[in-house]
Amino acid sequence: MSSRARALIIFCVLCCYLPAPSSTSSVAAGDDFLRCLSEAIPSELVYPRGSPSFAAVLASSIRNPMFMAHGTSRPLCVATPADASHVQAAVLCGRRHGVRLRVRSGGHDYEGLSYRSARAADDGAFAVVDLAGLRAVRVDTGDATAWVDSGATIGELYYAVGRASDRLAFPAGLCPTIGVGGHLSGGGFGMLLRKYGVAADHIVDAVLVDARGRLLDRDAMGSDVFWAIRGGGGASFGIVLSWKVRLVPVPPTVTAFKVPVSVDQGAVDVVTRWQTVAPALPDDLFIRVLVQGQVAEFQSLYLGTCDALLPVMRRRFPELGVNRTHCREMTWLESVPYIYLGSGATAEDILNRTTSLAAASKATSDYVRDQPIAGAAWSEIFSTWLAAPGAGLMILDPYGAAIGGVPEDATPFPHRGGVLYNIQYMNFWAADGGDAAAGTKWIRDLHAFMEPHVSKDPREAYFNYRDLDLGENVVVDGVSSYEAGKVWGEKYFKGNFRRLAIAKAQIDPDDYFRNEQSIPPLTDAEQPVVISE
Known part of the structure; x- marks a missing residue:
């Protein structure tokens, strides 16, 4: 039986039990949820709290050890689906038995909201769907696209693209252990930002499991929801299983450099100058700055050779003093480990999914x-x-x-x-x-x-650098408040926050997929009526 046929059978069976929410106690609801899962997902893919492997599986993609403490609200179980039908079953069982889901791809959420709740009352009231088992990358060099599962890392995506062609790349972040699911759905930017924009700009299709357990592609989910998951945070709208992305052209040789400048060497003046130079450089040249202690390290990627780069640097940014000794020519794929991991790192190093918890x-x-x-x-x-x-x-x-x-x-x-x-x-x-x-x-x-x-009205922030200090959702009558959400939402999304809330109401009006900074639903009844004169 094909996986799609199996998914359809599970969907139909579980939907028969979906309409009535559970009225049992939270403990009984949790037990019922686990029994429901056991009927639809192989037992070896579900790790309840009582399982000897629960702690290890939960910790497997935790990137911030601050959230491993016992005081953090922990899930009822961790489900590790092997195909789409398992994800659909988790959603339908969760809806039926009043257990919400948190969805984890790489575990890099800065507040850990993909696998924990910041609220003590939620302890054991939610389950984690860990997508690490869904990590295939399928590159089509013919039309310069790739399908990538949400559980893959950015490093795995880069490696697959770079091995398929030294003339193709994908414009996303630097850290290779970041999960594709969260990164793409929140925007995603890195060393190709000025040439090609953010990762979300290059998403051309996606497959989503919604709050009703349906498997939807871009056409089925509708234009508003498809717009929303490309930068508005996919976990607010469902569980995105995979993404089709458009790849971008790069030359076979790129040039990277790293130039440290200390305060004694004039770092203050060079950083001050960088602010106006870097955003105005040719789009083939990206220069970022890592400022730590009394040193500013200028890290750059240029889509071309050292011979072509040096005249640009001498003319546009002579204060940095870049010369031939700074140049490192390589392929785009080789530039990823060089910039993030340092000299001596290889392309294979970006396939390592582990990170230090020190x-x-x-x-x-x-x-x-x-x-x-x-x-x-x-x-x-x-x-x-x-x-x-x-x-x-x-x-x-x-x-x-x-x-x-x-x-x-x-x-x-x-x-x-x-x-x-x-x-x-x-x-x-x-x-x-x-x-x-x-x-x-x-x-x-x-x-x-x-x-x-910095920016004002609003003071802008990047959603993929999530920070609960900016505000948290307030749940009113079982649904996240739109007005409370605006406090943090307009910082991340500016005027787009309202459109995101309308899209949320279209696909998840009951606010099943929610966390401390998920998009709240805004229904027609809540929208102000504008009377024209």
């Missing part, structure tokens, strides 16, 4: 629009914030070029024209007894200091 972390983000930050402010950032004991780091990613020419409402990702660069703030502390309070305080205090220097 350090816990906290992160948040900002956007700088229109006007660069003054040199005096950068001097204070270096001398006060980055020089402080236990200081974290800042990552500056330039915008402009291709991404700036896309309308803000083309996808839910709205950070387009007028943006000079994105700032990511991160701090780390030892997982085994490190000072989480001090590490978190540094992030929050620096974020407060930066307020006069």
Whole structure:
């Protein structure tokens, strides 16, 4: 029997039991949910709390050890589906027995919301669907597209594309262990940002399991929902199983460089200058900055040879002093491990799905629009914030070029024209007894200091750098409040937040797929009536 036929049978059988929500206690509902799953999914794919392997499976894709503590609300079970029918069964069993689902692809959600709840009352009231078993990548070089399952990592996608052709690439993030599902659905940007925009701009189809357990492609889910999952966070609308993406052309030889500049060598002036240079460079040239301690490291990818790069650098950014000794020529695929992992790393290294759990972390983000930050402010950032004991780091990613020419409402990702660069703030502390309070305080205090220097009305943030300090959903009568959601939602999505909420109401009006920062549904009854004169 084919997997599609099996999925249809399970869908039909379970739908017979879907309409009436469970009225039993949460413990009984959990037991009923597990029994329901056991009838539809092989037992070896479901790990209840009582299973000896539960803790290991739950931890398998946790990237921040801060969320491994016993005080964090944990799921009733972890389901590890092997095909679409298993995902449909989990949704239908969950709906029937009042158990919500959290969906995990790579586990990099900065607040851990793909596998835990921030609310103590949710302990044992939800289950995790871990998509790591759904990770196929199918590249078609003929039409320059690929189908990639949500459980694959960015590294696995890059490797498959780069091995299929040295003339094709995909414009997404740097970290190779990030799961495709969350990354693509939240936007996704990296070293090809200025040439080709964000990853979500290149999604041409998808397969989604909705809150009714239906398997929907782009046409079946409708244009509004398809628009929404391409940058608005797929987990709010269902479980996206796979994505069809359009690949982009790259030359067979690209050039990368890393140039560190210390404060003593003039880092303040060079970073200040970078703010206006980097967003205005040719779109083939991307230069980001990692600022940590008293050093700013300029990391670059150029779609061409060193001979072609050097005249551009001498003419447009002589302050950085790039010369031939800095150039590293390689293929696009080889540039991924070089930039992220360092010299000596190979393409095969980006297939490693494990990450170190030695350090816990906290992160948040900002956007700088229109006007660069003054040199005096950068001097204070270096001398006060980055020089402080236990200081974290800042990552500056330039915008402009291709991404700036896309309308803000083309996808839910709205950070387009007028943006000079994105700032990511991160701090780390030892997982085994490190000072989480001090590490978190540094992030929050620096974020407060930066307020006069960054975007306003709203103060924009990047959804894939999720931060619960920006606000959390409030549930009213069983549904997330739209008004409460606007507090954080308009920071991530600006004016697109309202359209996302309308799309949510179309596909999940009961708000089954929800978490602390999921899109709330906005129904017609809640929308204000506009009376024309």
